[in-house]
Amino acid sequence: MKKKTKTTVFISFFIILVLLAMLWKELNILFIPSDYNNVDSMAEVMMKKTSTPGVAMVISRQGKLEYKCYGYADVKHKKKINEESLFEIGSTTKAFTALAIILLEEEGYLYGSDCVTDYISWFTPTYNGKHEKITINQLLAHTSGIPPWSIRLIPEGTKANMLERTIRNISTINLESYPGTKHNYATVNYDILALIIEKITGERFQDFVTDNILLPLGMTESYFSTGHEKISNNLPKGYKAFLGNSVEYRAPRYNGNIAAGYLVTNVKELGFWMNAQLGLGDIPVKLKRAINKSHEVDKESAGYEELNKYYSYGWNHDTKNGVISHSGSNPNYSSQVIMNLEKQEGIFVLANLDSSAPTQIAYNTYKNMMVSR
Template sequence: MKKIMLFMFVLSLICFQNSQVFVFGQSELTFASELSDKIADIVNDEMVRSDIPGVFVTVVSEDGVIYQNGFGYSDKSKYSRVDEKTLFELGSVSKSFTGLALLKLEAEEEVRLTEPVSTYIPSIQFTYNGEKIVVTIADFLSHRSGLPFSTIATIPETDSENALVQTVDNLNNIALAYPPGEKYEYATINYDVLGLVIQKVSGVSYEEYVRTNIFEPLSLNETFIGVTNGQTAEKSKGYKLAFGQAKEFSSPVFAGNNPAGYIISSGNDLTKWLTFQLGLSNTDYLDSSIIASSRQINVSDKDGLNYAAGWFVFDQGERIYHGGNNPNFSSFVQFYPEKGIGVGVLTNLNTLGTNNIGFRISDLLTGDTTFQAGSDENQLIDFYATIIFLLVMLLNSFLLIKVIMIAREIKKGQRTLKENISWLQMTCKSTFSLMIVGLLVYCFHQVPYIFLGGLNWSFLFVWLPYTIQAVYFGSLLLLLLLFVYLSMLLLFPKKKI
């Protein structure tokens, strides 16, 4: 019954292309137009909710591309519109390409998933409870290596040719959070390790191997990795939130994170990727068993969430999904192999709104009404950080006024340096004030490490809204003013009347 309903649905849709409907018959045209309007309503709703500058949406079915459309701007300052050739960074959707490349090497018997990663990268070692421990390729593929999420903060800011090696070297002798294979914890750097395995085994750079073995055979001519030299389409600007608005943000280069988060692609090529994943394009180049392996569950989590080779797998493979986020872009890919439906979304803002768009469109196409749009974490962070910043600036203003008042009292002679105070006493009092403020600064710097699982402020500056930086520097100014205020109170008491 579901297949019949899906077939009737597809017949009534055929065919959207760039939001133009090509169907015969007034009733089908009306229905398809209504559905197109519903998709546009979903996108526009989430763009407003999450302040997303630009979005591209693609929907494919067994009959081909049934919907493609760009919304908003790739460059707000130039009013450049998003279209099917606009390039976006894919974030963690990049992992599906890396996973497929690795499985191709496995099929060629160049890699064995059950082998320790040290077989291919001899310099790397891991420990658990103080003892060296073996971590297999399969453990990295399924995010069960034991590496914690916080290892993302160890990825160096660099665009050097040796960036991937540097990134993996930073993990050497790291203490694992769990025994390998025991527990799922998403750690993006797992796929950087796999990228280096691909590089070591193939004898060429990770970027070159994926380009010649994945992109070119699949005619992904508008897909690149990292720096987009030779690109044939315009790359969108990236944005992040600042006091409730999306502001342009040029993220640092993390070339060592290319295999996990920095493949760049267009709406055209995302459509091709979905078509390939659904088995609707020529897959002779890659054996079907390799594609099937990329969705094969290695270990099952108790909550039913399973991770294969760059894909989250739900309902025994009925639904395959992955979202992607990096500091200033987001993406969403979801497809239903049995139903022959796929949805892709690209945006130029780090936002959960991208997932909301994708899930809502998927639900619209499949009739599933269980999905509820989630709150955008960066929106919440920006909102609360704005409130904190305003409070901090009020306190700064209060302390500054108090410092100015004390300075005026000193100038008028109402406050004088303590009588008979020696330089040693003055130094001790100043040192005491400095120690108090220094302790507060230290505690302030430890906040993300303690409460966010080992992250640091540098990481937060890159990944979170600009508002976090405003809070950080506003707080440091507050502590500086507090030091000045305490020092003046201790050293310049009021004269007794």
């Protein structure tokens, strides 16, 4: 019995050491100075320290686009990342979903003050045992009161009804805070928005966004990953970190969560998206007006994060510096976008591993862009 106990203790101690080593590796990145000789060397260091196989980035300076690609789309076959490599962009998808809501509001199909139950009658969450109504604005700002752990209620699967199944799974959830009183990021808020879009338009969410946002911006290679699409040769293998290395990983599919995290695109087309956000390029007037609105912060309805920082319309807003940003994290892909609206500069970084590399690369690059101006 004592021998068994010692073995159990040893195994537990070993597991703790491994986990601490992995955590230290990630934490160490946060304290790396940003005075690199160039962006390339910095990106390579970040990739190495996070075991990230491949990274692609696009930088926009007053509309001029620059692409940088590093590492592998397929490690085993030494296939390189390029500017047309497609990535799941995770939660940076949310800005597209919010923009779809704004387009419908501009056409008079809905209002931000509308309640979810106006469109989904069976959605009846509770707070302190009482049914409470949640508004569209509260979903957009993550002030609905829906807890972050609700992501665990998203069912795995690729059937056509997965979006409604996802929302039904949370339809009677106990709210963590009274709607409108506290910012608490919950990815399913944007899945609810997707179902509202479908109820209003009679179209699939992905079709509405494709026709009204992606195609008008020239994002013809971009699509929402539902699990039914033909896998493109431009889609890099996804990887997962394991004991300090990256291993190929085929992640489960969540068709009910595509509005919150499963747009697939590349840095070439994200350059079009960024320039549209920066007020550059020839885009339809209606879409341009909606984009401008997505940059506005109504402090009464936006999610308050900290001093001068709010969440609204799928963006983290730094109102003091005129910067919008967002990160994205899926099981085997990750992303980070940062844009300075006033200076018309931005950067979008994608990776085929869920790691901190895109965030660190983006912020170090952005910092150097600001210093070198």
